[in-house]
Amino acid sequence: MISEATKNSIERSSEDKIIEIIDMNKWFGDFHVLVDINLTVYKGERIVICGPSGSGKSTLIRCINRLEEHQKGKIIVDGIELTGNLKNIEKIREEVGMVFQHFNLFPHLTILENLSLGPIWVRKVPKKEAEETAMYYLEKVHIAEQANKYPGQLSGGQQQRVAIARSLCMKPKVMLFDEPTSALDPEMVKEVLDVMINLAKEGMTMIVVSHEMGFAKSVAHRVLFMDFGQIVEENTPHEFFDNPQHDRTKLFLSQILH
């Protein structure tokens, strides 16, 4: 658990903005998937996004590292505006880590190679140093003894922890998580959430798409609720879960809590 005091200690001065999304809109063909999104994320802030399936949560965080292209409005990450400029996109991706629902480890590489690939080729770190960093993060996610195995030999929970470590090896400024535990067997959810909670304790800026209420309550500064491509409600976790304002939020919460 992270105390309310540390949670509220985020400085909100303008130079501490790490992500700024202004009036952003996105369409898939004729389908208006994101509508007038405004969101500012400060350094060290942790945000949980929830909402019904198909509401645009994944699309929103994928726009932040340009896995999806937005058509209107602005997205500024770490002071760089996302445009068609490839160099800028690559620069932003270096600073923004992403963890996927289905892990997406590289199956032809060992765990160690999975982790050192980015640092070696993108950050141009010497191989030896990259492997030391990789081992450091593998220990952090309690999986160092698997370093020379291949992803296919690990359980889902282990793979997701490796995926988190892989992103951390790039020393990102922001971490994006897209439903990191929803493809896992129930008994493995906790080991992944524990890693994420530790990351939060260290002050990592995180945007997490997740319906894990316990996680949201213990680490999030803010919870956003999305529906039909819009951010419908935004509140502190306790207010959000105990006292939701919008009818759609209430309906959604009643559904996930049964």
Next chain:
Amino acid sequence: MDKLKNNIIQSDGLKAPVIRIGALQWIRSNLFNGVFNSILTIVTLLLLYKVVPPFIKWAFIDSFWFSTAKECSAGDGACWSIIPANIRFIIFGFYPHELHWRPLLAMIMMVGLILYCKNRDHWKKSLIYIWIAGLIIMGLLMKGGLFGLTSVDSDQWGGLPLTLMLSVFGMVAAYPLGIVLALGRRSKMPAVKTVCIIYIELIRGVPLISLLFMSAILFPLFFPQGVTINKIIRAQAAIIMFTAAYIAEVVRGGLQAITRGQYEAAESLGLNYAQKMRLVILPQALKIVIPPTVGILISAFKDTSLVVIIALYEILKTTRTALADPAWMGFSPEAYIFVALIYFVCCYTMSNYSRRLEKELHS
């Protein structure tokens, strides 16, 4: 609770039961299970009985190995003597007789290099330099003209060295070209994509023979008058262009099998396009398509025999030329069996190696 644990440990020690069956039972369950299979088995056995003993008698018992053509004509076994008597022409064609050691050495080098590459531990950057050096030396051996080696015009090249050269260069150049075409075909840039599609579909739409003919007519158009392009280079270019188009389609299939998640994971690490493809996507895609790729390489190897139509003496043609000698007329099956064996050894080695590679890369 403890009991349960014990149970688990005990059951760990158990192995799956091994089922042993006797020979008779094996025959019954594999060859005579049902009326249809029994009939098939009997018919096959009859056929084998009709074909195999006479063949063995012809090939090994009544056969001649080092006789003259006359002795062969007298007997009725196989006349393998045609091979030792003509071996140097079959293998080296019109290459000057006293210089045969040069193409021989070049071939040995080529095979040595290929064998060296079989070991994946040798797949390093230095391998490229080894190959480049090897190719220069091989070229020098074939062509001569330097270091006191007599110059041999490429018109005189032929036989097995030519076949190996056309096929090895063909494969080595067509493979990367095919990959580039496959990537181009999936490119987001419309111009690149269109060019690649047109190229691939055009080439796949015509037989290799017509490409070989066209290369004789088209190439001179691209070069100033008076410059003649060596026939071997023209044939080589046609083979590369042809094989690359097929490789491209196979590789495209492999690329399609890679999930979007792999691309996204690579991109979100900040890898650029070239790094993403080289380090993440292609190693997986190319591995999946090893079997069909080797299939294409094998048929490319065999297709080199088509260069006869532009009057190149590859090994099949040198064999036929040897058979044109009136003394050895009538012994073509023996000579063709010999050439077929050479082809078979090469192709079988390739497919064998591909299976091994697939297993090694399987993780």
